[in-house]
Amino acid sequence: MATEHEYWLERGDIYALDALDGDELKEFQAHLGSNCAICAAYLRETRETLNLLHRALRPVTPRPEVKARVLDEIRNERVVSIATPQPKQATRWLRITGTIAAGIIGFVVAGTYYQYRYERRRLDSAVITLLRDPSTRDLPLYGAGPSPEARGRFLWNNSGEGHIFVANLPSVPEGKTYAVWTIARNSTPRYVGAIAIDANGQGTAHIKSTPSGSPPETFAVSLEDEGTTATPAGPIVLISKQS
Amino acid sequence: MVTEPMADPISVIHRIATQNRDAFSQFYDRYSPIVYSLALRMLKAQSDAEDLLQEVFLQVWRQATAYSVERGSPEAWLINIARSRAIDKLRSMRRREKSFVLTDDPAAAESPDNVETSAGESETRLIMNSALANLPEAQRRVLELAYFDGLSQTEIAARLAEPLGTVKTRMRAGILRLRGMLGTQAA
Numbered sequence: 001m002a003t004e005h006e007y008w009l010e011r012g013d014i015y016a017l018d019a020l021d022g023d024e025l026k027e028f029q030a031h032l033g034s035n036c037a038i039c040a041a042y043l044r045e046t047r048e049t050l051n052l053l054h055r056a057l058r059p060v061t062p063r064p065e066v067k068a069r070v071l072d073e074i075r076n077e078r079v080v081s082i083a084t085p086q087p088k089q090a091t092r093w094l095r096i097t098g099t100i101a102a103g104i105i106g107f108v109v110a111g112t113y114y115q116y117r118y119e120r121r122r123l124d125s126a127v128i129t130l131l132r133d134p135s136t137r138d139l140p141l142y143g144a145g146p147s148p149e150a151r152g153r154f155l156w157n158n159s160g161e162g163h164i165f166v167a168n169l170p171s172v173p174e175g176k177t178y179a180v181w182t183i184a185r186n187s188t189p190r191y192v193g194a195i196a197i198d199a200n201g202q203g204t205a206h207i208k209s210t211p212s213g214s215p216p217e218t219f220a221v222s223l224e225d226e227g228t229t230a231t232p233a234g235p236i237v238l239i240s241k242q243s
Numbered sequence: 244m245v246t247e248p249m250a251d252p253i254s255v256i257h258r259i260a261t262q263n264r265d266a267f268s269q270f271y272d273r274y275s276p277i278v279y280s281l282a283l284r285m286l287k288a289q290s291d292a293e294d295l296l297q298e299v300f301l302q303v304w305r306q307a308t309a310y311s312v313e314r315g316s317p318e319a320w321l322i323n324i325a326r327s328r329a330i331d332k333l334r335s336m337r338r339r340e341k342s343f344v345l346t347d348d349p350a351a352a353e354s355p356d357n358v359e360t361s362a363g364e365s366e367t368r369l370i371m372n373s374a375l376a377n378l379p380e381a382q383r384r385v386l387e388l389a390y391f392d393g394l395s396q397t398e399i400a401a402r403l404a405e406p407l408g409t410v411k412t413r414m415r416a417g418i419l420r421l422r423g424m425l426g427t428q429a430a
Contacts, residue, residue: 010411013414013415014414017386017418019399021396021397047315048315048316048319050418051319051322051326053375053421054281054284057281059277059279060280060283061275061276062292062293066275067268067271070296187291187294188291188294188335189335212294230328231331233335
C-alpha cells in the first residue's frame with residue numbers, strides 16, 4: 001500500500017498537519033476528491049496521532065462567563081426556533097400545517113408562503129424590539145473597496161443581536177456571498193451572518209450571534225467565498241467607519 | 244480540581260444531537276479545558292481564545308448530528324474543529340499583520356487552582372511531552388510550528404530559512420516517528 005501510494009502519503013502527512021499549500025495542496029485535495037480510500041484511511045490515522053499533540057499542553061479552565069455565554073446562545077436558538085410567541089392565527093395555521101403537510105403536497109406550496117409571512121412578522125417584531133432598546137446602536141455603513149456607492153445601516157445590541165440593511169451593492173458572483181462581521185478592539189473579525197441581496201442591490205438580515213467578551217467597535221460586510229465563516233479574506237464592501 | 248469522569252463521549256454527542264442541554268453542558272465541562280488550552284497556545288490572546296472556545300462549542304451544538312465515528316474520536320473531532328478555526332484566524336492575522344500581546348506559555352500563567360487535571364491526564368501529558376522531547380529538535384520544531392502556530396510548509400521554510408524539501412522531510416520523519424511512539428490511540 002505504502003509503496004504504490006508513497007507519493008500521496010507523503011503529502012497526506014503534511015496535509016494532516018494543515019501545512020500543505022500551493023499546488024501540492026490543490027493536487028492532494030483533488031486526489032482526495034477522487035475518493036481514494038487508502039489516503040482517506042491514512043489521513044484519518046495520522047490525524048488521530050497528531051491530535052494527541054494537544055495533550056502535551058496543561059488543560060486550562062476557561063472563565064465561567066464563557067460557558068454562560070455559550071449556554072445563553074443555545075438557549076436563545078431553541079427559543080427562537082420553537083417558542084417565540086406569535087400572532088394566534090399564524091401559530092394555529094402552522095400547527096395545522098405541521099399535522100397534515102406530510103401527506104399533502106399541495107400544502108407545501110401554501111406552507112412556504114405562510115412560513116414566509118410568519119418569518120417576516122417575526123423579524124419585524126425583532127427589529128422593533130431592537131429599536132426599543134436604548135442600548136441599541138444605529139450605525140451607518142459606508143461603501144468601501146469595489147463598492148464605493150454602497151450604503152447601509154446596522155442596528156446592533158451588545159447582547160449579540162442586530163439587524164442590517166444594505167443598498168446599492170453589486171450582484172453576488174457565483175460561489176460568493178456577502179458576509180457580515182463585527183470587530184472588537186484588538187480582536188479578529190467575528191462572522192455574525194450572511195446577507196442576500198435582491199436584483200436592486202438591496203438586502204436585509206437579522207443577526208443573532210453569541211455575545212462577545214468585548215463589544216464590537218467596527219462593523220463590516222465583505223465579499224467572500226460561500227461557506228467562509230472563520231475569517232474574512234475578500235474585499236470589504238461596507239464598513240461602519242468612513243475611511 | 245479533578246475532572247469528573249463522563250459517560251461515553253459518543254453517546255453524549257448523540258444526546259447533544261437531540262438538543263439535550265445537560266449533555267452539552269457535560270461535554271463542555273469535560274472538554275473545554277483542553278480546547279481552551281489549545282486556543283491559548285495557538286492564538287495567545289485570552290479574548291481570542293475565549294471567542295474561539297465559544298465558536299467551537301456552538302459548532303458542536305449545531306453540528307452534533309454530523310458527527311460520526313468515521314470522523315475519529317469525539318476528542319479528535321473537537322480538536323480538529325478547534326485547530327481548523329484557530330489556523331484560519333492565525334492566517335488571517337498574519338495577512339493583516341496584526342500584532343498581539345504574546346505570552347510564551349499561557350497555561351503557565353494560570354494559578355494551579357484554575358487548572359483541572361486528573362491523574363490520567365497528567366500521565367498523558369507526560370507521555371506526550373516525552374514523545375515530543377524524544378524527537379530530534381529539528382523535527383519537533385517544524386511539527387510545533389505547523390501544529391501550534393498554524394504555519395504552512397512554505398511559511399516554515401521561510402521562517403527557518405531552510406529549503407522547502409528539508410522542511411517536508413523533517414515533518415514527515417517527525418510524524419512517522421510520532422506514529423511509531425504513540426501508535427493511533429483512541430482519544
